[in-house]
Amino acid sequence: MIERKERRPYWRHTKWQMVASLLPFLLVVLVLPFYADQLNSTRVLGFPWGYFLLAHGVGVLALITVASFANRQDVIDRWHGAHEDG
Amino acid sequence: MSLTPSRHLVNPLLGVYFGIFASLLIGIVLMALMLEQLGLEDHLLRGLISGGLVALLAGLALATRSNAIFELLYAGRRVPAVFTGLTLAVTLLGGTMVAALPGLFYLMGFDALFLTVGMTTGLVVFAILIAPYIRKSGAYSVPAYLGLRFASPMLRVVAAAIASVPLLLLIVAELKVALMAGSWLTELSPLVLTIALSLVLVLVLVSGGMRSLSWTSAAQAIVMLLAVLIPAKINPVVNRQLPAPQLSNGPTPLTAPPCEFPPATRRFATAFSNIGQGAFVLSILAVMAGVAGQPTLISRIAATPGVYATRKSVAWAICMIGLVFLTMSAAGVFLRETIMSDIAGLPAGQLPSWVASLVSREWASVDTGTARLALSSFAIRRDAALPVLAVANEVPTALVYTIIMGVLAAALAAAATGLATLGTILSEDVVNGPQSELVVDGVRRTVLRLAFVALTFFAGWMALVTPGDPLEFLLWSLTLSGSTIFPVLLLSIWWKRCNGWGAMLGLLAGFAVALVSILSGEFAGFGLAGPMAAVVGAPAALIAMGVGSLLTPPPGRHVLELVRDLRVPGGDTLYDREVRQVLVERRRQMGG
Numbered sequence: 001m002i003e004r005k006e007r008r009p010y011w012r013h014t015k016w017q018m019v020a021s022l023l024p025f026l027l028v029v030l031v032l033p034f035y036a037d038q039l040n041s042t043r044v045l046g047f048p049w050g051y052f053l054l055a056h057g058v059g060v061l062a063l064i065t066v067a068s069f070a071n072r073q074d075v076i077d078r079w080h081g082a083h084e085d086g
Numbered sequence: 087m088s089l090t091p092s093r094h095l096v097n098p099l100l101g102v103y104f105g106i107f108a109s110l111l112i113g114i115v116l117m118a119l120m121l122e123q124l125g126l127e128d129h130l131l132r133g134l135i136s137g138g139l140v141a142l143l144a145g146l147a148l149a150t151r152s153n154a155i156f157e158l159l160y161a162g163r164r165v166p167a168v169f170t171g172l173t174l175a176v177t178l179l180g181g182t183m184v185a186a187l188p189g190l191f192y193l194m195g196f197d198a199l200f201l202t203v204g205m206t207t208g209l210v211v212f213a214i215l216i217a218p219y220i221r222k223s224g225a226y227s228v229p230a231y232l233g234l235r236f237a238s239p240m241l242r243v244v245a246a247a248i249a250s251v252p253l254l255l256l257i258v259a260e261l262k263v264a265l266m267a268g269s270w271l272t273e274l275s276p277l278v279l280t281i282a283l284s285l286v287l288v289l290v291l292v293s294g295g296m297r298s299l300s301w302t303s304a305a306q307a308i309v310m311l312l313a314v315l316i317p318a319k320i321n322p323v324v325n326r327q328l329p330a331p332q333l334s335n336g337p338t339p340l341t342a343p344p345c346e347f348p349p350a351t352r353r354f355a356t357a358f359s360n361i362g363q364g365a366f367v368l369s370i371l372a373v374m375a376g377v378a379g380q381p382t383l384i385s386r387i388a389a390t391p392g393v394y395a396t397r398k399s400v401a402w403a404i405c406m407i408g409l410v411f412l413t414m415s416a417a418g419v420f421l422r423e424t425i426m427s428d429i430a431g432l433p434a435g436q437l438p439s440w441v442a443s444l445v446s447r448e449w450a451s452v453d454t455g456t457a458r459l460a461l462s463s464f465a466i467r468r469d470a471a472l473p474v475l476a477v478a479n480e481v482p483t484a485l486v487y488t489i490i491m492g493v494l495a496a497a498l499a500a501a502a503t504g505l506a507t508l509g510t511i512l513s514e515d516v517v518n519g520p521q522s523e524l525v526v527d528g529v530r531r532t533v534l535r536l537a538f539v540a541l542t543f544f545a546g547w548m549a550l551v552t553p554g555d556p557l558e559f560l561l562w563s564l565t566l567s568g569s570t571i572f573p574v575l576l577l578s579i580w581w582k583r584c585n586g587w588g589a590m591l592g593l594l595a596g597f598a599v600a601l602v603s604i605l606s607g608e609f610a611g612f613g614l615a616g617p618m619a620a621v622v623g624a625p626a627a628l629i630a631m632g633v634g635s636l637l638t639p640p641p642g643r644h645v646l647e648l649v650r651d652l653r654v655p656g657g658d659t660l661y662d663r664e665v666r667q668v669l670v671e672r673r674r675q676m677g678g
Contacts, residue, residue: 002654011653022214029207033366036196054199055415059408062206066213066404070397073218077394082654084392 002082010080017076021069025061032058096166096391104169107142107305111312114138118484128483129273135487136271139309139495143302144289150301151293155527158295158534159510160226161389169304170390171402173503176307177382178205179407180256181263181497182560184314187411188475189468191418197361198418202411204370206404208377213400216378216572217387219579219652221396224661226296226388227507228381228571229515234661235578235652237645238586239521245574246515248593249381252566253508254545256382259559260501261549266469266556267494270447271487276550284546287502291509291538299506300389306499311406313492314472318413320481365618372620376564379572382500385507393655414472421475422461428478430461440477449474469556505545509537523665524672561617562604569600569623577631582649588635596627 002010036050044052077083097103118126118134126134156162165173183201190198225231228249233242261283268279290302361369377383390396428438434454441464444450449470453463466474472493476486513533514522522530574592577584600623604616614621641649651660 001657007650007654014653018214022211025210026207029203029370030367033370034363037363040196051196051199054196054203056412058203058206059404059411062210062404063401063408065210066397066401069214070394070401073397074394077655082656084394084655 002080006080006082010076010082013076013080014073017069017072021065021072025065028061029058096164100166100169104304104308107146108308108312110142111138111309114142115312115484115488118487119482122482122484131484132271132487135484135491136268136494139491140286142305143286143495143498146302146305147290147293147298150298152295152297153531155530157297158531159388159514160385161295161297161300163389163391165300165304165389166391167395167398168402169300170386170395170399171406172307173300173303173389173499174209174383174386174399174403175406175410176303176310176496176499177386177503178209178377178380178403178500179310179410179496180260180500180560181267181493181495182259182500182556184310184410184414184496185263185267185469185472185493186557187414188417188421189466189471191415192421192466192471193468194361195418197366198415200361200366200369201373202415204373205377205407206411207370208374208380209400209404209407211374211378212380212383213397213404216575216579217383217396217400218393218655220384220575221387221390221393222652222655222660224388224659226385226661227510227515228384228575229511230661231384232574232578232589233515234664235645235648236586236589236641237648238589239519241586241590242515244590245571245593246511248570248597249511249567250508251597252563252570253381253504253511254548255559255563255566257501257504257508257541257545258549258552259556259563260497260504261545262552262554262556262559263469264494264497264501265549267490267497270473270490271494280546280550283498284542286498287505287542288539290498290502291506291542292535295534295538296385296389296506296510299502300386303499303503306495307406309495310492310499311410313488313495314410315413316485316488318417318472318475320476320479320485365615368621369618372565372568372618373561375568375572375620375624376561376566377568379567379570379575380564381511381567381571382503382507385510386503417472417475421466421471421478424475424478425464426461429459429464432459433457434459440480444474444477447477449477501545505538505541509534509541512541513537521668523668558616562619565604565617565620565623566597566600568620569596569627572620573624573627574631577628579652581635582646583640584631584635585638585641585645587638588631588633591634592627592631595630596623599623599626 032050032053036054039050039053040048042049047056074083114135118131121134122131152158154162183205187198187201190201220231223231223234225234229242229245232245233239261280264283265276265279268274268283269276272279274282290298387396387399390399429441434456437452437459441450441452444466445452448467450464450466452459453465456463473486473489476489513530513536517533517537518525518530570593573596574589577592578589600619603614603619603622607614607619608616648660651657
């Protein structure tokens with residue numbers, strides 16, 4: 001069980017982890033479409049590059065983002081003694 | 087009132103059970119393939135596949151029946167991450183997306199990516215900002231969570247009323263797709279088919295509530311994945327020697343038809359030909375908010391064993407929907423390529439035999455008015471694109487029916503989850519009242535099961551008589567969730583100062599703005615397109631919640647302590663702790 005004095009540092013740490021996980025992903029998703037047309041003129045493995053990044057890249061990036069978030073947040077939970085029992 | 091056992095034991099044989107289920111499913115499909123080669127009549131083949139699916143689901147539902155209230159409401163919190171990932175994926179996609187996405191990619195090309203990117207982003211936001219905290223609360227529905235978080239029984243009822251609208255839209259959309267797929271698999275009249283599908287849903291929901299729903303949904307997700315992924319691979323593997331179509335871009339570059347044909351459609355990879363660049367990004371945001379605030383996903387994560395399992399389950403869901411999305415986009419490319427190579431340029435009298443088969447099933451129409459056919463001469467029914475691809479590649483008919491079985495399974499799973507969520511809201515938050523935890527278990531069980539039955543038949547009737555496009559209903563449902571539930575959940579977790587009045591104002595403002603935006607966009611012909619209403623609805627809800635909270639007294643010590651506990655994964659589940667306190671208090675009053 002988390003100690004009372006650990007709550008504030010734990011939540012600060014959690015907020016930074018949230019920003020570090022979410023911000024890069026959202027930036028890619030919201031900025032990439034504006035360059036998709038230009039990127040499509042280049043082909044990588046036969047794919048138009050803009051299409052490839054949005055169709056395949058976003059899915060892979062999402063998986064990496066959530067998997068690394070789950071692991072990092074679990075480490076933070078244990079560091080501050082906020083993890084689940086058992 | 088019985089509480090969840092403190093130790094949530096996950097069944098170690100789950101993998102074995104679902105292995106047996108997958109083997110039975112593959113066995114049915116292989117048997118259908120063999121019997122087709124032996125000359126089995128078409129209606130018997132369809133009966134074998136649809137009957138096999140229904141028998142497997144009914145068997146699973148009966149095997150997982152339960153009477154315990156914690157099983158009926160949140161499956162005893164014993165659904166591990168990978169199975170919750172499966173159920174999240176099938177709930178999010180539903181039959182509507184599985185049926186529509188390949189057709190959207192075929193028709194819109196690049197621009198259909200706004201849906202897949204929006205849904206993926208929504209799941210990421212859900213995993214990081216919402217899901218772990220709702221799971222820590224232990225609440226089994228959005229109204230139950232809000233009532234607990236803000237200690238406001240009135241907010242619980244208001245949230246129940248508002249959450250019912252997107253849920254009903256979602257259920258009707260999924261049931262319409264289930265009726266469509268059912269009509270392709272059987273020769274039943276629409277009314278009889280509606281009753282038959284409703285009976286299947288009632289069996290799943292009544293036998294074990296969320297428990298039977300969780301395990302049947304996991305099975306339906308396996309049906310969907312097998313039925314969609316395997317047939318979609320056959321054309322590239324057999325005809326093009328491409329073992330992983332998801333990682334290919336078709337056998338040739340994605341170009342328009344040769345110049346001797348009129349440019350019937352835009353090139354697949356040409357971006358923003360149907361939708362502007364700004365609207366593309368705004369649509370991603372609207373879909374994202376809708377997914378992150380989807381009430382059905384919240385009832386799913388309530389069944390996980392803990393907060394860490396919840397985080398992992400969303401990662402599994404992203405993995406599975408990513409695979410489906412890549413298959414769908416590849417199917418759109420291969421369908422274009424097949425039509426361009428097999429039909430475009432042919433004289434109208436020399437069409438391949440599969441075209442007549444598609445036209446007779448009303449899955450396609452051909453304009454034979456021109457001397458030579460172009461891509462634009464051939465039109466397909468959007469929601470039939472996946473079976474159209476299978477027929478065009480002349481795969482055995484049993485596999486075409488297997489694809490339709492996958493669509494039907496996904497639609498039934500999503501509809502059942504919507505009905506379970508809505509039934510729980512109706513019985514626990516409305517009929518039993520905000521203090522439903524104090525009602526005796528027998529009454530709660532009966533009210534819950536009656537709500538499931540009544541809602542299932544009502545939604546079935548709605549799906550039968552309501553005209554309209556299921557995809558449009560689903561997008562309206564997402565945009566309403568994104569305008570109301572998502573902003574309120576977000577601030578309830580990340581802003582300690584917000585209070586019940588602010589949350590109520592946020593819900594009402596988001597709903598009103600989204601509704602006006604949808605009505606003006608869809609029916610009056612001005613403003614944003616309906617599915618993008620969350621772009622204005624969500625900010626309106628955030629502002630209203632902020633202003634409402636700041637203008638009213640700050641939350642009390644008890645609520646602040648609840649929020650602090652909500653943010654820490656360890657310790658008691660808040661819902662269980664609150665219920666325990668209420669029960670102790672009542673016993674003390676009765677003893678006194």
